[in-house]
Amino acid sequence: MKVNWASSPGNTPKQDTSKHYHIFVGDLSPEIETQQLREAFAPFGEISF
Secondary structure (H helix, E strand, O other): OOOOOOOOOOOOOOOOOOOOOOOOOOOOOOOOOHHHHHHHHHHHOOOOO
16 A cells, blocks of 8 residues: 655645545446445445545
8 A cells, every 4th residue: 555645735734634544446347336335335434435
């Protein structure tokens, strides 16, 4: 796994994302729908798209 921290433009303070986790899920079958992803990842906590 490689983690890259995003930087804020200018002097804008960065939002605290220390408790956020980002997972990229790609190369999925065209038949996969958003609801199926929500159901698959729901046991792990709050999900945003």
